[in-house]
Amino acid sequence: MTSERDWRGLLFVAPFLLLYSIILIFPLLRGMWLSLNQVDLFGAGHFVGAGNYARLLRDPVFGTSLVNTFEVTLMIVPALTVIALALAMALNRASRSAAVFRGIFFSSAVLSVTIVTLIWRFVLAPDAGLLGDLWTSLGWQPLPFLSDEHLVLPALALTTIWWSVGFPMLLFLAGLQQIPGDMYEAAALDNASRWTTFWRITLPSMRRMVVLVVMLQTIAQLQMFGQSQLLTAGGPSGASRTAVLFLFESAFGRWELGYASAAAEILFLIILAVTLTQYWATGRATAQSDGR
Amino acid sequence: MAAEFRRGRLSPLGWAGLTAGAAIMLAPLVWTLLLSLKNNAELVGHSEAALHGPYTLQNYAAIFGNSLTLRWLLNSTIVALGQTAGVLILASLAGYGFSRLDFPLRKPLFIFILVGLAIPSQAVILVQHQLFAWLHLHNSYPGLILPGLVAPFGVFFMTTYMRGIPRELDEAAMLDGASRWTIFWKIILPLTIPAQSTLAVFTFLGAWNDYWWPLISATHSSMYTLTVGLAAAQMNYAQTSGLGYLMAQAVFASIPIFIVYIVFQKQIVRAMAGTAVR
């Protein structure tokens, strides 16, 4: 084995490392520093230590935005996982029609958030929207999805599920296709019911994939920004303001750079904590099921 | 394990569910298309007019006529292609280094990069904005391309893939006196084409659909990408030329990405399978 500890190898990784350090790591560290200062976007600031954090913890607007973020994530992730898994199982066949259906369910995933929110604004808006027109033609009052405080988060969740079902579905398909056929044949020989087959063979084999999907989607939805800003502007009165939208408004609306940085750090910690918890919890679960 | 499809039939209930689901997936897209084909005045206060004719192509004509939409399309294309090329180059170089070369600090540096996978964009975006302001890089193509080049995922992906290439190839070439660079360029790189194309498609999609960074970096409307331009049009809606025109812009903005999707379907599916077999 030629293993000269040759520094020339560094030359290959240096370009990336250089950019990475300047554009990702430096801002991360400086952001942490800024969060300890009261500073606006244009002026010199002064050090306040944990002052921003204390103010954030007392700030009901920030608190509401965190709660909204958690709520909407909880509305999306379980439903999305179940739907994507069901779709993957139903479409895991070689027929032409299955391929067409797979294409249809993936088509929304390639669109940008601005296109998706534009489309869904005119589906959900009570006055000009598709659902509104449908409801009126049936003689009902259109539901104010974008202006009722109880309906806005479900509206965001619905839009996001429509948008995001494609990728998890493909991940699950890939996972399903890794399950060896003989396991199913053995189950069929034992006259196992569909439900038993699912519960005893499919689901355990898919455990890793389910964990991956849940983790990725949770991280993604905790960072929701575009849907909140463009569909409802965080309204009505902050009922659909997510944490990242709060950050954006603090920085570019109110010029409070230090405060916004502190909010960003808190969100970062939450995402890290959630990810690690999920990793640890499922690691134990997998270990338990593996060691049976 | 060969990838296997399941045999067996789906119950009628299953087919009904699938069809209903597909209808829900397609209905908003069809609605958007219909709205884009209507005269704006007809739609004021009566969007249900989209459900019946007469239909017209005037909104699309307007896009090609007096609008910045084409400029936005160019910007999106340049930024997405630029970012894709950049990521492929940097990730391939770094992946080669990490996977087959031994140099001081190799392990710690790799972990250093992996840590970046956990950093969400909002933790860095405000300072990135300040940094790029200091470097006078806003409202420029480099300004839009650079932040996307530092995502660690590409390096991680290429390193993993390259690890799967047998070392014997390298050794044989070195016996022939080939330099590391030649091995990289002539032997390893061609073998990574499947991974490259997958990474390329992902990076392209991500760059094309990026919203937050272009929103605060490209503030001149001539530098908008399609994604940001469409958001601006939507927020301006109260005083715009109309709903039909707005929807035509949405359809127009979707076409390029749908084309990419259709052409590169295989790569996308393979990428998902690849991630699955981690």
Added chain:
Amino acid sequence: MKRIAAALLAMLALGSCAKSDHRTHLYLQRFFGECGAEYGGSTDVAKAEGECGIITALVNRFNAENPDIRIDVNVVAWPGYPQLTAQVAARDPPDLVTMHEGVISDYASKGLVEPVDGYLRAAGISPSDFTEAARQGVTMYGHVYALPWDTHGGLFHVNTALFAKAGLMRAGKPVLPDSADEMLQQARQFERRTGKPYLIQSNVGDPAFAARNLYTYMMAQGAVLFPDAKHVRLNTPIGVDVANYFRRINVEKLGTQNMDTPAAIAAFVSGEGGIYPTGTWMIGSFEQEAKTPGRPLYKSYAVYPYPRLWGAHVEYVSGHSWVVPTRTRTPAQRAAIARFFKFMAAHNYDWTRTGHIPAFKAVLDDPRFKALPHRADIAPLASMGRPLPAYVLRQNAIEGIVGEEAAAAFTGQKSVPQALAAAERRVDQLLATVD
């Protein structure tokens, strides 16, 4: 691989094509909407209608009349301050920006916009040419910081056909209330007789609407909203009264619910309600509807300042102006800005066709202005308008907060004392961090 690289380089070169013409370039950023499809190349200002049409035609005309100058326009969504903030933070701001008068002090106090005394002198404009309201709005820290463009405030836009049906017309003019109770009575009468809501409200996504109502009717009763630069007072008996009143309108469904601005505009234009309390900026568009046969508002449109409901007959007003962000400029660019100011001052009458009140005294006396429809009815706005005190900073952010909480109070999402207290707390906190 090589071909792709070459193609990329070619595109980069194409995209970064520097304009090598000999014109002086100015970058102008404005709100007022995007209507390139209709008015893209038009220079006929007299034919243009509405805020968007007129401003687009004006800038096009300036470009046409001044071939050695080229103004590139960037349209941003109202109010455009997050974008401007990002641009100023990026050290790359535009040359000319539309800005509400209440917001100027934020940027001026940090030197982020230039005093324009020099440009005004070069353009032959004196601050004494401005109306009193306009002059006060743009003068601070001993300098003039903007070219005033208009004064604007809320108005009651009335559908007179529906009012006739409701029995609320007298001698060809709509009957408007003179007290809070009268408005409730008339509103209920209107609903009974026409089956349509009395008020069309943009309750959703329009904090300015709610803030305007709260500010106006608290000011009318003599409330001092900002006793000093660091505090707002809303959760007072007067504030609670006003908020409860608008809450009542929503409880009795005398006004529409769940509409945002485009929906409200569409509803009024389609004859779905009696009054749309929006501002001066819609007169041009609605007048256009009133002139078009077959439209629901044909010959059925009138407009008046907000009625007196309590106390004095005053109204919260603001104004638009043109500011010049600070950056290094060539002498040619400075001269071009002065010429732009001169052009705009000369065309202030054209802007008033939108419905806004002019910023120049001469236009108020101009017979063309006086002959415009409805101007006699809204003329009182010039004297009854009250802006917020100039020492209040972050007025735009504050309007967002106050509007959000007020809307919550009006729609019942929060209780009135809760919403007003929250507004006070949030605004006080914001002002505390401002130095």
